[in-house]
Amino acid sequence: MSQIHVSTTINGDATEFLCEPDETLLDALRDRLGLTGSKEGCGTGDCGACSVTVNGRLVCSCLMLAAEAEDAEVTTIEGMAEGEALHPLQRKFIEHAALQCGICTPGILVAAKALLEQNPAPTETEARYWLAGNLCRCTGYDKIIRAVMDAAAEMRGEMRRAS
Amino acid sequence: MRYEAPSTLENAVALLAGESGSAHVLAGGTDLLVGMKSGFTEPDLIVDIKRIDGMHTVTQEDGGWRIGAAVPGIQLGEHDGVKADWPGVVEALELIGSTQIQGRATMAGNLCNASPAADSVPAMVAADATVRIAGPNGSRDIPVIEVATGPGQTSLAKGEIVESIFLPARPVRSGDAYLRFIPRTEMDIAVVGCGVSLTLDEGGTCTAACVALGAVAATVLLVEDAARVLIGTAVDDAALDALAAACSAAAKPIDDKRGTVAFRKKVSGVLARRAAKIALERAKG
Amino acid sequence: MALDDKLGVKDRTFKIVGTRPNRPDGIDKVTGRARFGADMNAPGMLTGHVLRSPHPHARIRAIDTSKAEALPGVKAVITAKDFGHVPDDMADVLDHCLAGDKVLYDGHGVAAIAAVSPAVAKQALKLIDVDYEVLPHVTDVDAAMKPDAPVIREAGGDETVPDGMSKNAMHRFEFGHGDPETGFGEADLVIERSFRTEAAHQGYIEPNACLATLAPDGQAELWCCTQGHYAVRDMCAAILGLDKGMLRVTASEIGGGFGGKTTVFIEPIALMLSKKTGRPVKMVMTRDEVFRASGPTASTSSDVKIGMTKDGTITGAFAEFRYQGGAYPGSPVEFGAMACFAPYDLKHVKTVGWDVVTNRPKQAAYRAPGAPMAAFATESVIDELCQKLGLDPVETRLKNAASEGTKSAYGPTFPQIGVKATLEAAKAHPHYAAPLGPNQGRGVATGFWFNFGGNTCVSLNVNADGTVSLTEGNPDIGGSRASMTMMAAEELGIPYDRIRTVIADTGSLGLNDVTDGSRVTFAVGLSTIKAARDAIRVMCERAAMVWGIDPDAVEWEDGHAKPAGPNAGQFPPMSLAEIAAQASNTGGPIAGHHEVNAEGAGVSFATHLVDSEVDPETGAVKTLRYTVFQDAGKAVHPSYVEGQFQGGAVQGIGWALNEEYIYGEDGKLQNAGFLDYRVPVASDLPMIDTVILEIPNPGHPYGVRGVGETSIVPPLAAIANSVSNAAGVRLTDIPMSPPKVLEAIDAAG
Structure with a gap:
């Protein structure tokens, strides 16, 4: 197997790497680029811990070949905060104790951010269905959903002020 | 293993036709990569079709819709035209996996994976959808139900690729629906799936119907008896009872980790009745 | 242990306990920076993988690893035999990691490989030939209790099991008092029913993972996700014949455990592979392996x-x-x-x-x-x-x-x-x-x-700038750093954000039992409070030294030392920070400790x-x-x-x-x-x-x-x-x- 050269953009930074043809995007992020915030909980798309966005679409990075990332825009949990400023979702997750062990947290935050970008005012049911692909074994989801709803409300408030 | 991402259909077909080992088409990859992870699938060649023009597009054709093989669920779910005409098909595709899976999984992939439990297939069969297949000898169109020949097996020849799926023009006063049963609310494989499409005349009498069941046989079942009992009725309770009975009788399921024979047979009827009611409401507008 | 009368809970009003501050590790956990089991690497590291049995019950006639060993990129292949004799109380623990004479369940480890890449390891696993004699199996509890059921352990049960029972019955327990039959006679209605439950898995989202280095001089380092790194140390040391003090285990952040990460599945294997290869070895279980070969419930x-x-x-x-x-x-x-x-x-x-x-x-x-x-x-x-x-x-x-x-x-x-x-x-x-x-x-x-309470050891260091470093030895599986910090702040009378709580490795603190039995907030909390009181005692002594009065004449209130009463002298209260700043001149660093095998959970x-x-x-x-x-x-x-x-x-x-x-x-x-x-x-x-x-x-x-x-x-x-x-x-x-x-x-x- 000869390695493939990939040119891509990760969290806004132009990035190049070599990967095996059968290597997943998750493995490339974690093992080649040092971006270990995306987690492998299952490797089969059932837990969502590896969630990233590719060209704006929420995907499981374990179910995508690294080679497919050529010319793509990839964002990971490492790209969520802007400098010192946490994203409102990140802040609300801490404030609401929406994590216990924290292993699912990066994937859930990436997924929740994608939700609020396409639906700034989700109902509780919409949030629960959107996040159904992100398993959390610690919290029973209660505080996660509360944190997402609270962050959404705050972000809507900010948007109103901005306009 | 080699990874190729050709920019033309001809090249993709040539690559697949020329591979002596195990060659796989990659669209959304949500089944292929799972198979690779488990070691069940060990490809020698993967042909990524997402860089081929037209694979991502949804276009109107003869009053119906031609859907590129690499169109993911989320894109179809955002397409108001397809959703308005074939809500059952779109809902079936959208039931597959999580939001993350929806970002990648395609209807063509769901079809070619040839799982008896594939959610979009009964809905496509009920919608009388066809598949355009490109191959070394040119392209051909076949009905959706002719693609899967058994679990994991398709009628596609070496070098052939599904290029697009065609949903025909929706007849007036018609509606479709798909329902499946899963133990949880999301993230499961269908234990039973049922797609129903029906057409009414001006008086509300059913003039055409198509009913398909998933996960109750080696391939998706087109239940002609079920269609027959609806046609000529107002899809009233008696007709729905007959529909449920026909579906339960037609189901030929197995006992497995997801359900029992008795459960699947009974729930085939339950879902058919419920799906028919939704389709009926949609047909009435 | 009786309630401390002076600070008794009945009359105590809490300032910090009972509030909801942000957890101290929150930012690490929402930014992806927190390092979990699989997030650690080492230079020259190899990857370790386990060959697992496809049979639920089989005798291993022979294992031929020669073809795998000959594959370029394979650095070591081991089986249970490489461990030699292990202490009796560790025999089952090792056997569950790597089978001895028999494989006992689908997924049972048979051999392990260290290789330069996962691809090489995957190929090598296929080259190991295992000659199995397949035996009858039983996976259902009622079927296993039948006298003619397939026998899994020849020795059978202990003396509590009556003769004639299935050899799969290991032990019989009995509890209670009185005579139920008498009680049933007094009832208006007696209901008798049978029930069944299937096994569940803890379902932690983070698969078990570790990174091991074992040098020829017997010094070893192990990084792993566990509920109890001291327990991992003790088990691995016993299985590999290492001195406990020579094996330093560091607990990573842990992605769920719920009891499932209280033992070892891959850690002894990684250490042995490192010993054989002289290189660090990382092992990460797949989800499939976690289900098949970790420890679900009964x-x-x-x-x-x-x-x-x-x-x-x-x-x-x-x-x-x-x-x-x-x-x-x-x-x-x-x-x-x-x-x-x-x-x-x-x-x-x-x-x-x-x-x-x-x-x-x-x-x-x-x-x-x-x-x-x-x-x-x-x-x-x-x-x-x-x-x-x-x-x-x-x-x-x-x-x-x-x-x-x-x-x-x-x-x-x-x-x-x-x-x-x-x-x-x-x-x-x-x-x-x-x-x-x-x-x-x-x-x-x-x-x-x-x-449960259990063995607990906590150290609390007061820094010269008035901040406090609290060191404990139980992985934070659900916010316990926050709770410990709160209890220390409550006791010391300083703000929550003046304290940082760190989870120590096994070389930095005495024995801490596993994070289990709902013990941590109770036992580590108790020890934190006592360690804070120990530090307060020292700070009161230092203040007494500065003031030139008897240490017994100093008391601690709201983060300050102050004279206990008018007879003790007239001195303005000294804050923790003021006392800490002078520590070098009053006897050196200030710390508090508490070590206990806690009861009274x-x-x-x-x-x-x-x-x-x-x-x-x-x-x-x-x-x-x-x-x-x-x-x-x-x-x-x-x-x-x-x-x-x-x-x-x-x-x-x-x-x-x-x-x-x-x-x-x-x-x-x-x-x-x-x-x-x-x-x-x-x-x-x-x-x-x-x-x-x-x-x-x-x-x-x-x-x-x-x-x-x-x-x-x-x-x-x-x-x-x-x-x-x-x-x-x-x-x-x-x-x-x-x-x-x-x-x-x-x-x-």
Whole structure:
């Protein structure tokens, strides 16, 4: 197997790497680029811990070949905060104790951010269905959903002020 | 293993036709990569079709819709035209996996994976959808139900690729629906799936119907008896009872980790009745 | 341990305990920076992989590793034989990692490889030839108890097992007092039923992972995700013949455990591979391996018989439990048999437990090990008695509830306990009176857990700038850094954000027992408070030195040393920071320590209320509303206490409805993945309401009781009772998956 050269953009930074043809995007992020915030909980798309966005679409990075990332825009949990400023979702997750062990947290935050970008005012049911692909074994989801709803409300408030 | 991402259909077909080992088409990859992870699938060649023009597009054709093989669920779910005409098909595709899976999984992939439990297939069969297949000898169109020949097996020849799926023009006063049963609310494989499409005349009498069941046989079942009992009725309770009975009788399921024979047979009827009611409401507008 | 009178919980008002500050590791965890088991690498590292048995039971005639060893990129191949003789108490632990003469379950490790890449390792695994003699297998607990069942362990059970029983019965337990038969004679109604529960997995989202280095001089480093790195050290040192002091184990951040990460599965293998190769070896289990070859809980079968009078008095109770804990002795049947009747004050009670082996992986602890399944059985029968006698299930439980002075069903006499408080709270809650719709049912159940204290060692260092470094030795699995920081801040009288809590490696602090038994907030909290008091004592001495007065004449208040009274002298109070700044001139660094094998953990009770809706045509169950009432003693950080209540309840919901180990006739696990091992997803659930009750534990300075485990004890029973009420037929088989519910409904007509 000869390695493939990939040119891509990760969290806004132009990035190049070599990967095996059968290597997943998750493995490339974690093992080649040092971006270990995306987690492998299952490797089969059932837990969502590896969630990233590719060209704006929420995907499981374990179910995508690294080679497919050529010319793509990839964002990971490492790209969520802007400098010192946490994203409102990140802040609300801490404030609401929406994590216990924290292993699912990066994937859930990436997924929740994608939700609020396409639906700034989700109902509780919409949030629960959107996040159904992100398993959390610690919290029973209660505080996660509360944190997402609270962050959404705050972000809507900010948007109103901005306009 | 080699990874190729050709920019033309001809090249993709040539690559697949020329591979002596195990060659796989990659669209959304949500089944292929799972198979690779488990070691069940060990490809020698993967042909990524997402860089081929037209694979991502949804276009109107003869009053119906031609859907590129690499169109993911989320894109179809955002397409108001397809959703308005074939809500059952779109809902079936959208039931597959999580939001993350929806970002990648395609209807063509769901079809070619040839799982008896594939959610979009009964809905496509009920919608009388066809598949355009490109191959070394040119392209051909076949009905959706002719693609899967058994679990994991398709009628596609070496070098052939599904290029697009065609949903025909929706007849007036018609509606479709798909329902499946899963133990949880999301993230499961269908234990039973049922797609129903029906057409009414001006008086509300059913003039055409198509009913398909998933996960109750080696391939998706087109239940002609079920269609027959609806046609000529107002899809009233008696007709729905007959529909449920026909579906339960037609189901030929197995006992497995997801359900029992008795459960699947009974729930085939339950879902058919419920799906028919939704389709009926949609047909009435 | 008595309450500290001066700082007694009864009159104490807390400034920090009981508030909800942000957890100190929050930013690391929301930015992806926190390093979990698989997030660590080392220069020159190899990757380790295990070859696993495809058979549930087979004798290993021979293993030929020569072809694998010859593959370029393979640096070592090992089997159990490479470990030589290990101490008797570690034999099963090693055997569960790598099989000896027999493989005992589907997925049992047979050999392991260290290679330069996963691709090479994958190829090499296929080149190992194992010659198996396949043996008959048994995976079901009742089948394993039959006298002619396939024998898994030739030696059979111990002296508690009568002759003629299956050799798979390892041990028989018995608890109780009085004579249940006499009690049944006094009853107006006696109900006898049998129950089954399938095995659940802890389902932690982070697969087990480790990075090991073992040098030729016997010095070793191990990084791993574990609930107890000291336990990992002790097990690995014993298995590899290392000195404990030479093996330094560092706990990574841990992505869930719930009891499942209290033992070793890959760590000794990684160390041995490192020893053989002279290079660091990283191992990460796949999800498939986690399901097949870690430590799920037991599956069970039970018979329960309870008698009740018309007015709701339980006159006699008997239960017999059979738990299979995999191919090795040690199922948690003992805890189940002890815990199930603990909420009640019973005159005649007896429980019997059988520890059974089958061809499954060796069970590990799962949150209140053994108790949920037993409570499911006994609380179901109590519910049915109430139903048939027309009694209110909460009132009836209250009538029989244990209280201070009750001789418990498992032996000890209870001190102050909260079972009645949880039932009173449930009775008074709007949930209990809320109307139900068609096909809906309400269920109630009460549960008990013992809680644990254990070996604990805490060090608290006061820095020259007035900040404090708190060092403890228990991985933070659910916000415990926050709780420890809060208790230290409360005691020292300084702000929460002036303290940083660090989890030490095994070389930096004395023995700390595993993060289990709901022990951490209790025992580490207690030790933190005592370590803070130790530091306060030192700071008072330093202030006394500065002031030139007797140390006994100095007291500590609100973060300051001050003269104890007018006779002690007139000095302005000195703050912790002021004392710390002068430490170099008053005797050197200031620290406090506490080391203890903590007792007095304080038992815990919970009552759960749940409303379910059953689809009578499909058997699907929807959880509509759920409320947890639990005694926390004192909730240090209420958000994380609520989180434990919610998390335990939802794990219970999953177990009750859809989670199960499914073995085929061939003895192979059919659902080794999150697709078909169905843990609850967000859209399955309602919000989980919580009511925290605070009946102080006299064994802790602030009254804290452990809260982590009790919350999973009632759900199986509570949901079974709600589903039974909704469906109009009694469900006795967990999980209550739709096919089973539909079959029960259809059978009842």
